[in-house]
Amino acid sequence: MTLAPLPPVERVRPGLWSVPVPIPNNPLRYVLVYVFETDGGLYLVDAGWNTDDAFEALAAGLGALGGSVTDVRGVMITHIHPDHYGLAGRVRERSGAWVALHPADAALIRDRYDEPEELLGRMSAAMLRYGAPPEEAEGLSKASMPVLAFVTTVKPDVLLEDGDKPELPGWDVQAIWTPGHSPGHLCFWEPRNRLMLTGDHVLPRITPNISFHPQSGDDPLGYFLASLDKLRPYDSDEVLPAHEHRFVGLTARLDELTEHHEHRFEEVLESIRQGDDTPWAVAGRMQWSRSWDRISGFMRRAAVSEAMAHIRALERRGLVRELPGEPVRYELVDG
Numbered sequence: 574m575t576l577a578p579l580p581p582v583e584r585v586r587p588g589l590w591s592v593p594v595p596i597p598n599n600p601l602r603y604v605l606v607y608v609f610e611t612d613g614g615l616y617l618v619d620a621g622w623n624t625d626d627a628f629e630a631l632a633a634g635l636g637a638l639g640g641s642v643t644d645v646r647g648v649m650i651t652h653i654h655p656d657h658y659g660l661a662g663r664v665r666e667r668s669g670a671w672v673a674l675h676p677a678d679a680a681l682i683r684d685r686y687d688e689p690e691e692l693l694g695r696m697s698a699a700m701l702r703y704g705a706p707p708e709e710a711e712g713l714s715k716a717s718m719p720v721l722a723f724v725t726t727v728k729p730d731v732l733l734e735d736g737d738k739p740e741l742p743g744w745d746v747q748a749i750w751t752p753g754h755s756p757g758h759l760c761f762w763e764p765r766n767r768l769m770l771t772g773d774h775v776l777p778r779i780t781p782n783i784s785f786h787p788q789s790g791d792d793p794l795g796y797f798l799a800s801l802d803k804l805r806p807y808d809s810d811e812v813l814p815a816h817e818h819r820f821v822g823l824t825a826r827l828d829e830l831t832e833h834h835e836h837r838f839e840e841v842l843e844s845i846r847q848g849d850d851t852p853w854a855v856a857g858r859m860q861w862s863r864s865w866d867r868i869s870g871f872m873r874r875a876a877v878s879e880a881m882a883h884i885r886a887l888e889r890r891g892l893v894r895e896l897p898g899e900p901v902r903y904e905l906v907d908g
């Protein structure tokens with residue numbers, strides 16, 4: 574298999590760079606680390622996966638713009654997924670930079686990375702409850718274990734709340750809390766150039782995975798849709814996402830993502846109407862990029878969690894309700 578080359582290191586605006594950092598064995602291929610230059614050093618938005626390749630690519634990228642890892646003073650993490658947060662510890666170790674996260678993601682670190690057994694138990698129980706066959710439930714819950722090797726857990730030095738302005742000399746960047754893809758997801762608004770850094774919240778082509786799971790909070794898709802609306806007031810010239818490529822047209826993309834989920838809601842309602850009423854059965858009826866029997870492991874768990882996120886949002890809208898019993902089943906309200 575030939576892999577397409579990574580995009581180049583690019584100057585986005587004077588003093589602001591985009592550095593692609595490879596993600597191993599992942600169709601997303603790379604995370605885009607954005608680098609702010611200041612008189613006092615470099616400030617990053619996201620870091621990359623914790624692999625030697627990723628670290629070398631980041632170091633080479635910083636070298637291309639005339640700096641080095643030791644010049645980094647701060648790392649703002651959009652969310653704790655390993656492709657964004659994994660490398661933060663190594664960068665801090667080499668540079669003494671602060672690492673910043675939203676408190677809602679900082680609160681998940683211990684369960685997710687330091688003591689995953691309990692979380693795995695809850696995940697397995699949840700899969701059974703959603704209607705997974707018992708022989709599949711345990712395997713599904715363990716599907717993300719290999720990822721743990723790619724994260725060194727660092728506690729954040731700085732907590733960024735909605736509206737906070739991280740220390741970034743000469744720049745005026747503001748954190749915007751956009752929960753959904755992760756409970757503590759942050760976007761960053763740079764008003765002088767009217768740039769919106771969107772992490773995984775808004776990507777130009779793919780739809781971010783919104784999963785209901787033990788760490789997602791009660792209605793992740795509801796939060797996500799509200800977080801899309803939260804970006805509408807910003808009249809941005811260009812969007813700087815963490816994957817794929819930069820693009821123009823934030824509002825149009827917000828519309829598309831909202832529409833995508835409204836269409837998904839229709840699919841879920843139709844599935845329940847037809848009597849496929851557990852989250853497992855609903856996931857099996859939804860359209861995916863390949864047929865259900867070719868989706869396995871982590872992908873299957875993600876699909877069920879995504880179906881469940883839609884069901885939960887519909888529940889909050891008063892359109893479906895839960896029936897008592899295990900596995901959990903749903904019915905349409907009024908019909």
Ligand SMILES: [Zn+2]
Binds near residue numbers: 652654754773
């Ligand atoms: Zn993510």
Ligand SMILES: [Zn+2]
Binds near residue numbers: 815
């Ligand atoms: Zn990502």
